[in-house]
Amino acid sequence: MSVRPWRDIMRRKSRQIMVGNVPVGGDAPISVQTMTNTVTADVTATVDQIRRCEEAGADIIRVSCPDVESTTALKQIVRAAQVPIVADIHFHYKRALEAADAGAACLRINPGNIGSASRVKEVVDAAKANGCSIRIGVNAGSLEKDLLEKYGEPCPEALVESALDHIKLLQDHDFHEFKVAVKASDVFLAVAAYQQLAETVDCPLHLGITEAGGFVGGTVKSAIGIGNLLWFGIGDTLRVSLSAEPEEEVRVGFEILKALGIRNRGVRVVSCPSCARQGFDVIRTVEKLEERLSHIRTPMSLSVLGCVVNGPGEARETDIGITGGGAGKHMVYLSGVTDHHVQDADMIDHIVRLVEAKAAEIEAAGEATAQVQAAE
Incomplete structure (x- = not known):
């Protein structure tokens, strides 16, 4: 029995996946992520920024891959990075195929947004062949039109339904190496959506309050939203989304974990x-x-x-x-x-x-x- 039971956090049981060599979910430490803001095709600038994030303690780093120039550069970036790289794909399924072949450890893609079932299968096959996991990223600001028509506005039920729809597309192809985020800029909306999703699925959950704002305001919003979820045992990996340099996101992420006694660094x-x-x-x-x-x-x-x-x-x-x-x-x-x-x-x-x-x-x-x- 704990000497201080009022400090115990009962972590939600989730299955574990691998993002490169970093375990996410299960009893693995909660990982801290960030995202580069350089032009990905500029390999030198992107790697320099990744290095600063690594020094700040980032466990996983995401890079945007909106075009073929980015996925072409990704191979060099992955080789230079010391932590797993997640490729953020913008609707175009071919970028996912290219990123998987370039060595991305994870693909950030919503399978329902890339077109036909055959395209989804191609992406899943590429992920399996290259040992990639997938991160489904539902966002209140980009919900599907049919869900907005059904619910009238972004709400927890709409975010969760969107996530479950995307999950089914992967499971239909016997793919289970995925984690899910249901982000919103509204703290109440995000927390409620994560709570509902946590009761529905056993996959790892990626936490975040999206478009949180500048360094001070965004830190406060993220600490309230992410902190509340972690306090209730929800969350396996996180990103603090700030209009600030990505290494600052990493430092704030660790400060949130330290404040809750979940993970200490420095x-x-x-x-x-x-x-x-x-x-x-x-x-x-x-x-x-x-x-x-x-x-x-x-x-x-x-x-x-x-x-x-x-x-x-x-x-x-x-x-x-x-x-x-x-x-x-x-x-x-x-x-x-x-x-x-x-x-x-x-x-x-x-x-x-x-x-x-x-x-x-x-x-x-x-x-x-x-x-x-x-x-x-």
């Missing part, structure tokens, strides 16, 4: 909003630390509190902590215990060194444990 910072009691400039300190520590991938926690009101209590719960004191002299906590003081001038460099050393210690301990388990 330093989780606990910091106060600051007030007149602060012993140092908390806001600027946190900004600098987040920038200086962005290279850390090892999960760990850091508390940065401006005074002793809440500082000691928060520091007891983190790997490293600092609490503001008087006369430019601040208390440093290691593993929740008071350890030493540091002066203003040395504080940021000192914390960075402590975090890097702690990360190295955690990594070494993990490697040692793995070696012992392997020997047994």
Whole structure:
């Protein structure tokens, strides 16, 4: 029994598929995705952007393939990428065939939108032959005309019916390596659609609030929508859709997972909003630390509190902590215990060194444990 049952998340049981070498669904970690915004035919620019997303932690990256120039470039892009590449196909089934042959790990395509049953079969055959999975992406902004006529407007039932129609087309060809998204810009609509779909199918679900907006507004909307679904155990992979650089989408995605204790990557910072009691400039300190520590991938926690009101209590719960004191002299906590003081001038460099050393210690301990388990 958990010591803190109020923090338990009972994850929905879904079957597992593979997107390249990344498992999605089942008991696999919830993966974080993003999408490039370069011209795909510009291989250099696209690969450079993919590299930045990989460094931010992206597990899967989607690229748009609207034309033959894009699918031609895809082969080089796939070879250069270190994570699986999803090819986003815009209605034209031949782009799906080309992308599958070019090495895409997954095809983002709605089978009902590409034409005849024979075309669907061609795409399914190409996916099977190349080991591709498929992502069905239903969007409230592009629902089928007959569904809009039937329901009058985008609603959860319409999104779910669209998803089930597309799923059937794949299952009719004995294809089951698919995941599904039912996205909407309206948080209430998206959450309700995902909840209904989760009760109806056992395939992995890809979460997202589409067209969420700019960095701040889109982050808030995505955190509310995606966060609520994850809290109820729904979701196997996610993308935060922002009008921002794709690596920022990855960072926000991990922050959502970290906030729920689902998956940790890098330093989780606990910091106060600051007030007149602060012993140092908390806001600027946190900004600098987040920038200086962005290279850390090892999960760990850091508390940065401006005074002793809440500082000691928060520091007891983190790997490293600092609490503001008087006369430019601040208390440093290691593993929740008071350890030493540091002066203003040395504080940021000192914390960075402590975090890097702690990360190295955690990594070494993990490697040692793995070696012992392997020997047994």
